[in-house]
Amino acid sequence: MRALTPKGAATRQRIVEGAAKLIRDHGPANVGLDDIRAATTTSKSQLFHYFPDGKADMLLAVAAHEAELVLAEQEPYLSDLTSWSQWEAWRDRVIARYAAQRRRCPLSALTAQLGLADPAVEGIITGMYTRWHRHVADGVRAVRPDADAERVATQIIGAIAGGATMLVATDDIRYLEIGLTDAIESLRNA
Amino acid sequence: MRALTPKGAATRQRIVEGAAKLIRDHGPANVGLDDIRAATTTSKSQLFHYFPDGKADMLLAVAAHEAELVLAEQEPYLSDLTSWSQWEAWRDRVIARYAAQRRRCPLSALTAQLGLADPAVEGIITGMYTRWHRHVADGVRAVRPDADAERVATQIIGAIAGGATMLVATDDIRYLEIGLTDAIESLRNA
DNA sequence: CATGGATTGGACTACGCGGTCCAAAATGCC
DNA sequence: GGCATTTTGGACCGCGTAGTCCAATCCATG
Incomplete structure (x- = not known):
């Protein structure tokens, strides 16, 4: 995660914002990685590429964003x-x-x-x-x-x-x- | 659930209280049916016998109890x-x-x-x-x-x-x- | 244009866990 | 005592979903 090209940063941002909206609308318990994947037009590997520690890592970024x-x-x-x-x-x-x-x-x-x-x-x-x-x-x-x-x-x-x-x-x-x-x-x- | 013998009622109560304590200590997300089963010395069938609609039904009883x-x-x-x-x-x-x-x-x-x-x-x-x-x-x-x-x-x-x-x-x-x-x-x- | 790292796609795996099922034991009732 | 009903045990199933993997592609840089 140290080297992030502009493109990568944009993707990461898109994931965070998409996930945030999804979670706002449906609640964290009702949102799976596949939902986020679909809503942000990304692939599974992208999710784990930008959030190596998985879902918890992602939700953390979402929480920071919402705060x-x-x-x-x-x-x-x-x-x-x-x-x-x-x-x-x-x-x-x-x-x-x-x-x-x-x-x-x-x-x-x-x-x-x-x-x-x-x-x-x-x-x-x-x-x-x-x-x-x-x-x-x-x-x-x-x-x-x-x-x-x-x-x-x-x-x-x-x-x-x-x-x-x-x-x-x-x-x-x-x-x-x-x-x-x-x-x-x-x-x-x- | 219409006919409940004293024994049955006691078991049901034991489940609710055990689950409540477990949830208080570890948070609802971290408590599974198996944990409740173990903590209350009951079997899977008992859980579903007293709470036919499953976990949600049980958590509801726990919530009422806590309230x-x-x-x-x-x-x-x-x-x-x-x-x-x-x-x-x-x-x-x-x-x-x-x-x-x-x-x-x-x-x-x-x-x-x-x-x-x-x-x-x-x-x-x-x-x-x-x-x-x-x-x-x-x-x-x-x-x-x-x-x-x-x-x-x-x-x-x-x-x-x-x-x-x-x-x-x-x-x-x-x-x-x-x-x-x-x-x-x-x-x-x- | 070559090369290496960043980025992306998507199939595949692992498995926790809620829920089902059937048979056995206990209990209540006449 | 015998029949019905409730209570109990625990193996089993199936699904949803987080997480893995490897190959393909893009892109910056010399």
């Missing part, structure tokens, strides 16, 4: 929570995003499938949450310099995680709406 | 959130319980494995959350008759769900501690 997306889709707001209007725009974006995907949460599905035992998976997930947390904490410091930014960020990230979990479990978006809205509101009235 | 446990372990507090000291005792119980189980959340693992598509699974999960929500809302009405009990309950359940999710994802209990504590605190200061 990246989660944060990317919150931009440009997440990196610039410097005013209340930015906070509100961010909140709306987050809620809209989850409302759109409904129960299909790629990350929770993937981590459940891969298992947190794998340190590589764990690294991806904790890394994502760390970055997310830091962005939010930075935002808190920007609008409420006297607040305990770490604690508030923990509360807010927790509210989102809970909202997402309840959305998956019960198909009810209100947990996210209420949790996130109230958390921001209580910060505003601090 | 029951989640609520049962919050008693006697959950059903009697009529004073702030009861609220605090309940909160401590919930936090202690999750702190003890750490990343092994039986419910999230099971639902992820079974998939929300199955209406039977969905029924178990939503049923559990509905009861949980109702208990909390009753508690809110008891200590803050003027509050919007439904909204507060949504917020609190969401905080717990988020704390549990983050605990599984990052092995960090603070999301639950802070989320639940702050939610109750904000109710108290309402």
Whole structure:
């Protein structure tokens, strides 16, 4: 995997994105290598050429890709929570995003499938949450310099995680709406 | 399954509990029928005798069993959130319980494995959350008759769900501690 | 144009595991 | 005690699917 020509890199990318979409649509448990092969017009040997350790290796790349997306889709707001209007725009974006995907949460599905035992998976997930947390904490410091930014960020990230979990479990978006809205509101009235 | 002698009922129970423990310890994906068979000293035919529809049927029974446990372990507090000291005792119980189980959340693992598509699974999960929500809302009405009990309950359940999710994802209990504590605190200061 | 490495195709293998089956033993019932 | 029903044992089957292998082809570089 050290020498990767542009063509090879493109193929690898095509596999990751194709697999990600497939998994998003059908769930990781219902997607086999043959499905991915068919959806990405590749051959078995290509799959194992670019992911020598097999399926787990591939799912790992998919997970990293999805984790990246989660944060990317919150931009440009997440990196610039410097005013209340930015906070509100961010909140709306987050809620809209989850409302759109409904129960299909790629990350929770993937981590459940891969298992947190794998340190590589764990690294991806904790890394994502760390970055997310830091962005939010930075935002808190920007609008409420006297607040305990770490604690508030923990509360807010927790509210989102809970909202997402309840959305998956019960198909009810209100947990996210209420949790996130109230958390921001209580910060505003601090 | 209509006629079940005491002996049969006992065997069935043994299977469910054994499978539940096994799944709690190793994750649903890593437990096969043979493992369950070995752990419960039963034979293949018994498994299919008591769960004619196979593994899915069995996991369903396990999920129902675990869902029951989640609520049962919050008693006697959950059903009697009529004073702030009861609220605090309940909160401590919930936090202690999750702190003890750490990343092994039986419910999230099971639902992820079974998939929300199955209406039977969905029924178990939503049923559990509905009861949980109702208990909390009753508690809110008891200590803050003027509050919007439904909204507060949504917020609190969401905080717990988020704390549990983050605990599984990052092995960090603070999301639950802070989320639940702050939610109750904000109710108290309402 | 020659050569070696990257890339691709697709048939083939291995096997874990869910599920089936039938016969034997235990149990309940009159 | 005898008949019906439930309970149990465990060998066996079949399928889905991850993973292997080797040959063919593309492509960069000298």
